[in-house]
Amino acid sequence: xxxxxxxxxxxxxxxxxxxxxxxxxxxxxxxxxxxxxxxxxxxxxxxxxxxxxxxxxxxxxxxxxxxxxxxxxxxxxxxxxxxxxxxxxxxxxxxxxxxxxxxxxxxxxxxxxxxxxxxxxxxxxxxxxxxxxxxxxxxxxxxxxxxxxxxxxxxxxxxxxxxxxxxxxxxxxxxxxxxxxxxxxxxxxxxxxxxxxxxxxxxxxxxxxxxxxxxxxxxxxxxxxxxxxxxxxxxxxxxxxxxxxxxxxxxxx
Numbered sequence: 001x002x003x004x005x006x007x008x009x010x011x012x013x014x015x016x017x018x019x020x021x022x023x024x025x026x027x028x029x030x031x032x033x034x035x036x037x038x039x040x041x042x043x044x045x046x047x048x049x050x051x052x053x054x055x056x057x058x059x060x061x062x063x064x065x066x067x068x069x070x071x072x073x074x075x076x077x078x079x080x081x082x083x084x085x086x087x088x089x090x091x092x093x094x095x096x097x098x099x100x101x102x103x104x105x106x107x108x109x110x111x112x113x114x115x116x117x118x119x120x121x122x123x124x125x126x127x128x129x130x131x132x133x134x135x136x137x138x139x140x141x142x143x144x145x146x147x148x149x150x151x152x153x154x155x156x157x158x159x160x161x162x163x164x165x166x167x168x169x170x171x172x173x174x175x176x177x178x179x180x181x182x183x184x185x186x187x188x189x190x191x192x193x194x195x196x197x198x199x200x201x202x203x204x205x206x207x208x209x210x211x212x213x214x215x216x217x218x219x220x221x222x223x224x225x226x227x228x229x230x231x232x233x234x235x236x237x238x239x240x241x242x243x244x245x246x247x248x249x250x251x252x253x
């Protein structure tokens with residue numbers, strides 16, 4: 001497989017839990033075992049769009065148990081004989097090789113995957129965020145020899161960019177250090193938030209400057225948080241920002 005592969009450095013590894021909630025897109029070359037019409041293909045693609053049940057293949061890094069995954073769309077890009085080029089948008093954790101096999105079974109002719117390219121992982125896309133190791137090596141050389149950070153900053157992005165599709169809650173500066181100590185988020189500390197938060201959602205807590213502080217599990221919906229003046233809005237589950245980054249404006253009991 002080729003294409004986009006985001007790599008987290010240092011403290012950015014802490015955000016991978018939330019990043020995995022973002023969807024992915026692939027371009028896949030499927031080889032049919034019999035030549036079928038485009039209409040038949042499109043019909044079966046529709047049947048595999050939405051929530052599906054999938055069992056990971058024999059060679060997989062997870063337990064081989066049936067699980068649910070969401071296929072957002074399957075688009076036929078091109079067909080030449082038994083070769084089918086298609087684009088798949090899906091939930092993270094979907095095995096495209098197994099999806100192709102299952103589509104082949106539904107078609108009644110069988111199919112296997114020949115090539116696969118990931119063109120999007122969360123908010124990162126092939127046309128905007130793809131750099132190779134040569135780009136990275138050149139950027140490091142430019143920084144070391146000429147103190148030019150421009151290329152390095154293009155290759156290494158702020159970890160907050162990975163959270164584009166995650167619901168967010170922005171908090172007051174006075175609440176930041178308390179959250180860094182593991183405190184749960186109370187409503188008075190909230191300044192603004194995403195419009196569609198639901199209870200049990202994983203949300204990112206950010207400063208007013210857009211710096212990620214922690215991840216939390218929402219205990220209230222957006223509407224409930226806006227309607228109430230007091231109460232715990234979210235339970236902190238993973239602290240990202242180091243203690244002391246913001247001044248401690250709270251009192252320990």
